[in-house]
Amino acid sequence: MLVPLAYLGLRAFEADSATLVDLVFRPRNLQLLINTLSLAAGVVALTTLMAFPLAWLVTRTDIRFRKTLTILGVIPLAVPGYVMAYALIGLGGNYGVLAQLTGLQLPRLQGYWGATLALSLYTFPYLFLNLRAALAGLDGNLEESARSLGYTQGEIFRRVTLPHLMPALMAGWLVITLYVLGDFGAVALMRYEAFSYAIYTQYSGAFDRVYAAWLALMLLALAACFVMLDSLVVKRKLARIGTGVARPMTPQPLGRARFLAWPYLVALFTASIGLPVMILAYWLLLAPPDLSFFARVPGTLLRSAGAALPAALLAAAFALPVAFLTVRYRSPFATLVERSAYIGYAIPPLALALAMVFFSLRTAPFLYQTLAMLIITWAMASLALALGPIRSALLQTRPSMEEAAHSLGHGPISTFIHVIFPRLRRGILAGVVLVFVLCMKELPITFLLAPTGYTTLAVTVFTRTSEGMLAEAAPFAAAIVVFSSLSVGLLLTKEGK
Numbered sequence: 001m002l003v004p005l006a007y008l009g010l011r012a013f014e015a016d017s018a019t020l021v022d023l024v025f026r027p028r029n030l031q032l033l034i035n036t037l038s039l040a041a042g043v044v045a046l047t048t049l050m051a052f053p054l055a056w057l058v059t060r061t062d063i064r065f066r067k068t069l070t071i072l073g074v075i076p077l078a079v080p081g082y083v084m085a086y087a088l089i090g091l092g093g094n095y096g097v098l099a100q101l102t103g104l105q106l107p108r109l110q111g112y113w114g115a116t117l118a119l120s121l122y123t124f125p126y127l128f129l130n131l132r133a134a135l136a137g138l139d140g141n142l143e144e145s146a147r148s149l150g151y152t153q154g155e156i157f158r159r160v161t162l163p164h165l166m167p168a169l170m171a172g173w174l175v176i177t178l179y180v181l182g183d184f185g186a187v188a189l190m191r192y193e194a195f196s197y198a199i200y201t202q203y204s205g206a207f208d209r210v211y212a213a214w215l216a217l218m219l220l221a222l223a224a225c226f227v228m229l230d231s232l233v234v235k236r237k238l239a240r241i242g243t244g245v246a247r248p249m250t251p252q253p254l255g256r257a258r259f260l261a262w263p264y265l266v267a268l269f270t271a272s273i274g275l276p277v278m279i280l281a282y283w284l285l286l287a288p289p290d291l292s293f294f295a296r297v298p299g300t301l302l303r304s305a306g307a308a309l310p311a312a313l314l315a316a317a318f319a320l321p322v323a324f325l326t327v328r329y330r331s332p333f334a335t336l337v338e339r340s341a342y343i344g345y346a347i348p349p350l351a352l353a354l355a356m357v358f359f360s361l362r363t364a365p366f367l368y369q370t371l372a373m374l375i376i377t378w379a380m381a382s383l384a385l386a387l388g389p390i391r392s393a394l395l396q397t398r399p400s401m402e403e404a405a406h407s408l409g410h411g412p413i414s415t416f417i418h419v420i421f422p423r424l425r426r427g428i429l430a431g432v433v434l435v436f437v438l439c440m441k442e443l444p445i446t447f448l449l450a451p452t453g454y455t456t457l458a459v460t461v462f463t464r465t466s467e468g469m470l471a472e473a474a475p476f477a478a479a480i481v482v483f484s485s486l487s488v489g490l491l492l493t494k495e496g497k
Contacts, residue, residue, distance in 0.1 A: 011212075085185065129433070131172065134396070178345045216348055
């Protein structure tokens with residue numbers, strides 16, 4: 001994790017003092033800061049409105065088809081952000097899909113609101129998975145005890161339920177915020193100038209590495225502020241204490257509220273799943289590509305999954321000891337390790353990829369342009385995604401259970417397998433799903449670190465889309481959506497067993 005920081009530091013201080021002063025105090029930097037903070041705040045607010053009701057409905061109510069709704073709530077992660085942004089752009093305008101199919105012409109959605117909506121539609125599952133795991137792990141006795149003490153339903157939610165959801169909320173908000181800070185595909189298509197887009201243009205256009213490094217350092221400092229805020233808020237231990245056995249929550253009957261719940265669900269899934277699927281279908285039907293493109297899809301899909309799955313497992317393996325260290329053995333060193341876990345996710349992917357290129361060329365040339373380098377960098381960049389759900393699950397696990405296992409003669413490995421792992425399973429699976437789907441559609445790191453001739457679905461979709469070959473890109477984009485959706489559904493099905 002120190003390699004990207006060293007790279008950015010070296011690049012940032014290459015210029016003379018006069019140039020450095022000019023770079024740091026440019027008026028443009030303040031505008032970039034305002035734009036980035038506004039975008040992050042808008043996305044966090046909108047994703048909360050999307051994810052919280054959905055998580056509550058599938059875990060705390062008797063709504064029908066809860067397993068199906070859960071899978072649908074995660075499928076948007078399979079849609080690349082640049083495809084979501086392009087779908088929103090292609091919907092409106094004089095030549096948009098809506099105008100072509102219905103004759104109705106709507107203004108093209110771009111700028112701040114376009115970027116906010118595009119980012120929210122494909123990042124709200126990050127918060128949904130965290131909230132779902134936290135709600136499913138709550139002890140039903142807590143609310144029952146509060147109810148017996150005369151608390152109203154609103155007081156129970158505010159004083160009992162919500163505090164236990166704060167680790168999941170903060171973990172989800174932090175991951176989404178860091179994702180927004182590092183994304184460049186959606187903001188570039190929406191023509192909204194944030195820090196990430198400015199860094200991308202400096203690298204790809206002017207290729208001013210000094211100014212780009214300073215922008216990356218500013219963005220990293222901004223991300224560090226959010227990480228520190230998370231550490232200040234999530235300090236309370238939330239594990240259940242006392243005797244007795246924890247019991248699951250009793251589903252609440254929706255009653256007439258179902259007439260509000262189903263329109264909300266239909267609107268959410270239509271926007272997050274139906275819209276990109278409709279655009280992909282339109283591309284395929286408008287100008288069917290040559291069949292040779294379809295023949296290339298299976299091989300490209302296997303290459304993508306063959307790298308994404310090891311990266312997801314590696315990230316989860318890294319996240320487990322970090323979570324144990326920070327939750328069970330609090331110390332300044334543990335806090336430093338936890339904060340370091342978010343560095344790879346906070347650094348803009350393009351800067352991280354260039355840093356790894358620099359590292360491999362200077363110190364480990366045998367790793368340069370190898371699949372191992374790509375997998376390691378993916379795991380570094382997505383470690384925060386795996387850490388959030390695992391940490392939330394561990395915070396809800398009583399330390400006394402481990403102590404009891406040790407007193408009965410179980411060693412550390414036996415205690416982990418028989419006592420800890422079953423209670424962390426939801427969090428681990430959630431982390432693996434998040435990282436796997438992210439790697440399946442990851443773009444800038446793959447561009448720079450993939451071996452020569454090693455093309456993934458994401459790279460193929462982006463290159464063909466950027467060249468205006470929308471019909472040719474459709475089969476590969478559809479493969480990302482279908483394969484990732486099936487993988488998510490399979491993992492969620494195994495989780496419920």
